[in-house]
Amino acid sequence: QVQLVESGGGLVQAGGSLRLSCAASGRTFSTYAMGWFRQAPGKEREFVAGITGSNGRTYYRESVKGRFTISRDNAKNTMYLQMNSLKPEDTALYYCAAGYVDNVYALPQKYDYWGQGTQVTVSS
Numbered sequence: 001q002v003q004l005v006e007s008g009g010g011l012v013q014a015g016g017s018l019r020l021s022c023a024a025s026g027r028t029f030s031t032y033a034m035g036w037f038r039q040a041p042g043k044e045r046e047f048v049a050g051i052t053g054s055n056g057r058t059y060y061r062e063s064v065k066g067r068f069t070i071s072r073d074n075a076k077n078t079m080y081l082q083m084n085s086l087k088p089e090d091t092a093l094y095y096c097a098a099g100y101v102d103n104v105y106a107l108p109q110k111y112d113y114w115g116q117g118t119q120v121t122v123s124s
Helices: none
Strands: 004-007 010-013 018-024 033-039 046-051 058-060 068-073 078-083 092-099 118-123
Touching: 004 092, 018 033, 018 092, 018 118, 033 068, 033 078, 046 068, 046 078, 058 068
Parallel strands: 010 118
Antiparallel strands: 004 018, 018 078, 033 046, 033 092, 046 058, 068 078, 092 118
16 A cells, blocks of 8 residues: 655746655555646646656656656655746646556556645746
8 A cells, every 4th residue: 555645735926936745655666657647627637747666767748848857766755846937827736646557657547546636826
């Protein structure tokens, strides 16, 4: 069983930055693929970024490339999402997710564990 707890969300003006963290329980964190998803009101949950466990390969949705950076510290069982140049359209509830299979997928159903989410609000 893996428990995930997100933190770091908040209210920021457009152009600002936030760093999200996802703390994971369990001794096999380094073997899981990890991902960040977001969901805005009335919209489906969408993939934001992902990172593999074995080699730290990263993947991003097109709209965040060059602005967001995903990383992980396996010694601390923690994943991060550095978000720069934030835009109002980045406003959403951000979730972290972990998957047994060490591949990054854009489909939420490919992940086995989810956190409760942390709210990010970007004002214009």
